[in-house]
Amino acid sequence: MLHPPHSSLQVAAVPPQRVPVRDRDQDAPWHTEAVCRRDEAGLFFAPSKEPTASRLSREEAAKRVCARCPVMVECREHALLQPEPYGVWGGLTAAERRVVLARRRRRDVELQKAARTTGPIAAAG
Numbered sequence: 187m188l189h190p191p192h193s194s195l196q197v198a199a200v201p202p203q204r205v206p207v208r209d210r211d212q213d214a215p216w217h218t219e220a221v222c223r224r225d226e227a228g229l230f231f232a233p234s235k236e237p238t239a240s241r242l243s244r245e246e247a248a249k250r251v252c253a254r255c256p257v258m259v260e261c262r263e264h265a266l267l268q269p270e271p272y273g274v275w276g277g278l279t280a281a282e283r284r285v286v287l288a289r290r291r292r293r294d295v296e297l298q299k300a301a302r303t304t305g306p307i308a309a310a311g
């Protein structure tokens with residue numbers, strides 16, 4: 187099972203701001219290039235009862251780290267596919283990932299509708 191550098195699995199037991207970046211999951215090819223492996227500032231997960239202004243500032247700082255990460259796309263897709271419910275992954279917050287997933291679901295529904303609509307035409311043609 188894949189756990190990126192700042193795995194949310196660590197959050198349940200240890201406050202995120204104190205979670206060191208771990209060298210785990212050697213089997214994930216993109217994981218070894220993750221910039222956040224070297225980040226120990228606790229940018230990626232919210233501490234409990236974090237004020238909104240602090241959260242926004244922390245998330246923006248985390249996104250800046252992601253922006254210079256060579257595996258941002260892989261990390262983002264991993265977080266979307268799991269889906270990872272917490273933290274900044276691949277430059278997206280949890281709320282932003284929910285938006286992306288909702289868009290993908292709507293797109294899939296539209297594609298299914300289109301397939302049903304065009305199916306008989308294609309069969310007739």
Ligand code: SF4
Nearest residue numbers: 220222252255261276
């Ligand atoms: S994109 Fe961000 S969260 Fe993902 S591995 Fe890179 S630095 Fe870490």
